[in-house]
Amino acid sequence: MGKIIFYEDRNFGGRHYECSSDCTDFSPYFSRCNSCRVESGCFMLYERPNYMGHQYFLSRGEYPDYQRWMGMSDSIRSCRMIPMVRSHxxxxxxxxxxxxxxxxxxxxxxxxxxxxxxxxxxxxxxxxxxxxxxxxxxxxxxxxxxxxxxxxxxxxxxxxxxxxxxxxxxxxx
Missing domain, CATH: 2.60.20.10 (Crystallins)
Incomplete structure (x- = not known):
């Protein structure tokens, strides 16, 4: 099980939204994403709804501004939780x-x-x-x-x- 918290402002400020599963569209929850905290698991973030646009992989850790995850902008509109498996x-x-x-x-x-x-x-x-x-x-x-x-x-x-x-x-x- 994974958990990620998205924040509108840098350094974990402003409105926030907690997520522990796939989400196709964040628009109802926040207008921009400038920081996030991955408490457990791994996630793929997408710049557009429905898992489209630039993709960013985040593992457990703190990301005080979007440039820390190599983000091109503060636009994150969907995410996928990545299940962990043993064989590849x-x-x-x-x-x-x-x-x-x-x-x-x-x-x-x-x-x-x-x-x-x-x-x-x-x-x-x-x-x-x-x-x-x-x-x-x-x-x-x-x-x-x-x-x-x-x-x-x-x-x-x-x-x-x-x-x-x-x-x-x-x-x-």
């Missing part, structure tokens, strides 16, 4: 619709180019666990939350391009 396994492909060369991954990969000699992922099948794709090596840059399921093209996970620089498992750090 995914297959990713160099072409859409699971075509071309396939690679299987069960652990973190800080640099796709160094490990697999390619960094364009056009489709993937997450068989176990929850993962984060990063568009740059060493877990930097824009991130994408990958839940179990089939992603036939990079737009299915919200990707702007097929470039993936690194991949990591979501675990309760």
């Amino acid at each position: 396994r995914m297959r990713f492909y160099e072409r859409m619709e699971f075509g071309g060369q396939m690679m299987e991954l069960m652990d973190d990969c800080p640099n796709m180019m160094d490990r697999f000699h390619w960094s364009d992922v056009h489709s993937c099948n997450v068989m176990e666990g929850h993962w984060l794709f990063h568009d740059q090596p060493n877990y930097r840059g824009r991130m994408y939350y990958m839940r179990p399921g089939e992603y036939r093209r990079y737009s299915d996970w919200g990707g702007m391009s097929s470039r993936i620089g690194s991949i990591r498992r979501i675990m309760d750090y």
